[in-house]
Amino acid sequence: MAFLSVGIDHEHAPLELLERITLPEERWAAVLGHLSTLDNVHEAVVVSTCLRTEVYAVIDRFHGAVDDISATLAHFAQIDPQSLANQMTIHFDRGVPQHLFSVAAGLRSAVPGEFEVLGQLRRALDVARDERVAGSELDDLFHRALAAGRKVRTDTQIARGTTSFAQATVELAAGEMGDLAGRRAVVVGAGQLAVGVVRGLLDADVETVVVLNRTLATAEDFVASLDDARASAEPLTDLQSQLATADLVICAAEAPEILIHASDIPLDRGPLWLVDVAMPRVIDAAVSDHPHVVRRDIGDLRRVVEASLATRHGEMAAATDLVTAEVERFLRDRRERGAASIVTDLRDALENIRATEWERRRRDFDDLTDEQRERVDALTRTLLAKLAHGPSAALKESAGTDRGARLAETTRTLFDI
Numbered sequence: 001m002a003f004l005s006v007g008i009d010h011e012h013a014p015l016e017l018l019e020r021i022t023l024p025e026e027r028w029a030a031v032l033g034h035l036s037t038l039d040n041v042h043e044a045v046v047v048s049t050c051l052r053t054e055v056y057a058v059i060d061r062f063h064g065a066v067d068d069i070s071a072t073l074a075h076f077a078q079i080d081p082q083s084l085a086n087q088m089t090i091h092f093d094r095g096v097p098q099h100l101f102s103v104a105a106g107l108r109s110a111v112p113g114e115f116e117v118l119g120q121l122r123r124a125l126d127v128a129r130d131e132r133v134a135g136s137e138l139d140d141l142f143h144r145a146l147a148a149g150r151k152v153r154t155d156t157q158i159a160r161g162t163t164s165f166a167q168a169t170v171e172l173a174a175g176e177m178g179d180l181a182g183r184r185a186v187v188v189g190a191g192q193l194a195v196g197v198v199r200g201l202l203d204a205d206v207e208t209v210v211v212l213n214r215t216l217a218t219a220e221d222f223v224a225s226l227d228d229a230r231a232s233a234e235p236l237t238d239l240q241s242q243l244a245t246a247d248l249v250i251c252a253a254e255a256p257e258i259l260i261h262a263s264d265i266p267l268d269r270g271p272l273w274l275v276d277v278a279m280p281r282v283i284d285a286a287v288s289d290h291p292h293v294v295r296r297d298i299g300d301l302r303r304v305v306e307a308s309l310a311t312r313h314g315e316m317a318a319a320t321d322l323v324t325a326e327v328e329r330f331l332r333d334r335r336e337r338g339a340a341s342i343v344t345d346l347r348d349a350l351e352n353i354r355a356t357e358w359e360r361r362r363r364d365f366d367d368l369t370d371e372q373r374e375r376v377d378a379l380t381r382t383l384l385a386k387l388a389h390g391p392s393a394a395l396k397e398s399a400g401t402d403r404g405a406r407l408a409e410t411t412r413t414l415f416d417i
Helices: 015-021 025-036 062-077 081-085 095-104 116-130 136-155 165-177 192-203 216-226 236-243 285-289 298-309 313-360 370-398 402-415
Strands: 002-009 041-049 052-059 089-092 184-188 208-213 231-235 248-251 272-276 293-297
Touching: 002 015, 002 062, 002 095, 015 052, 015 062, 015 081, 025 041, 025 052, 025 062, 025 116, 041 062, 041 116, 041 136, 052 062, 052 095, 052 136, 062 081, 089 095, 095 116, 095 136, 095 313, 116 136, 116 192, 136 313, 165 192, 165 248, 165 272, 165 293, 165 298, 184 192, 184 236, 192 208, 192 216, 192 248, 208 216, 208 236, 216 231, 231 236, 285 293, 293 298, 313 370, 313 402, 370 402
Parallel strands: 184 208, 184 248, 208 231, 248 272, 272 293
Antiparallel strands: 002 052, 002 089, 041 052
16 A cells, blocks of 8 residues: 545645635545545545645555545535646655655745644644544654654744744735734634734734634634733624725635625725635635725735745755655654564464474474473474574565565465465
């Protein structure tokens, strides 16, 4: 069995396709359930964030698995499978840990070094385990990736500067508006990204920030935790009235429909900045036709990111080297575990033959003393160990290679293990 990852990400696909294929968390279980019915997929984890939707799997046959997983993603996204064909990113075997470890390290993020991805990967694994679709192979892969991600942030300076979508979003707004001090801000959503945005706005000394959320209690609990008189919570139904007075509105909520239409914005109001960091996007592009509205989205964050990266190129290289070293360590440990398993099975099979034959011929040695029988028993054990040493060493040395796979298959066939 081998690792496979299939998906769409911001590095290889346009935002329009990304937002169509993004899977809200409440649908992950259904996708995992479908994947678990596929004969060629033994384990699976679904990762779906604002900038990537991927399936990580343990499979038998490469081509069949790619086709099955691609068809599954297209089905749940309700799009033509052919529209994914040229945009799909595929990694196989050792390429999967290299990719996943890089994702966990923030090297594949729109904001390199961003830390939100660690929580996203952990949540994806938790859901897959709860649905009993992730087994020991993916559990180990993801935990090692998460550990590598933490190590990169500890041992390098990649996390210096702008390292989160929340930070980049606030910096984008500040750059556009000149100064956020004294501004009236509205944040739509109360999830992890929205929480970071609100904290960033308060640090930027906004006059007020209103948190709007479908579940008002969630927003109220968050605002209460801030213990800041400038922050308040309102229901999402208050959005249109907030558009009449706000200077800045940042949408960071997952929603199945457009939340802000051009018709929602009064024609006679003053300048308004709208920032859409949701996926799918929830601010109608037509709002840009309003004479006093400036609309920005995830694509515009690149300017902030590029400025932050100017002083971190060396750290990116250091982080990449560290990821590569951690991947090699993971693959070595996995090879050794695989070799250890078949070597143990081989030695157990040989010992079973020795013990069975010794027991069958015990009466032939009735004339020996107990001490002499122990010596004969010890001699057969030593002979067995010497006979098993050569095959065991060959299996361990070739583990993880094509030759190792052939030797393992031959060993299991010859000794019926």
